[in-house]
Amino acid sequence: MQYDVARKHSPKKNQWSMTEFMNLQTKPKDIAIDRSAGNLKITWADSHVSEFSLRWIRANCPCATCREERRAAELNTDILKLSSGPLPSTQIAGAELVGNYAVRMTWTDGHTAGIYAFTSLRASCPCSNCHPEGPPAFLLL
Numbered sequence: 001m002q003y004d005v006a007r008k009h010s011p012k013k014n015q016w017s018m019t020e021f022m023n024l025q026t027k028p029k030d031i032a033i034d035r036s037a038g039n040l041k042i043t044w045a046d047s048h049v050s051e052f053s054l055r056w057i058r059a060n061c062p063c064a065t066c067r068e069e070r071r072a073a074e075l076n077t078d079i080l081k082l083s084s085g086p087l088p089s090t091q092i093a094g095a096e097l098v099g100n101y102a103v104r105m106t107w108t109d110g111h112t113a114g115i116y117a118f119t120s121l122r123a124s125c126p127c128s129n130c131h132p133e134g135p136p137a138f139l140l141l
């Protein structure tokens, strides 16, 4: 009983609003895919809008397989690139939320392993406010 009273009077409220404030930047209010424009548009809870090209999203797929492929391509240069198969699809089949922290992209070639954390996407926002020096080439973690 005493425990309950103590909890009611603890300064939980301040902690909560601080967390809530920080979440606004990495919490999507709306996620829209424009297939004809080839864009993924995320409107964040703080009303900031990030527009990513699907080509960029796919090129930066954070799954282990794609990361390994990119690493190998960097090390082995052109010969490997020439001999590798068709380019991965940049046509999106769907996107689904993973918990409340990430979005999983499904591409039309069946690749579904890429899980993009909202913190990464927000950090990589290509707009000129977030990155005056130009959009990041890679997904920032």
Ligand SMILES: [Zn+2]
Pocket: 061, 062, 063, 064, 065, 066, 067, 111, 113, 114
């Ligand atoms: Zn991947």
Ligand SMILES: [Zn+2]
Pocket: 048, 049, 050, 125, 126, 127, 128, 129, 130, 131
């Ligand atoms: Zn931005």
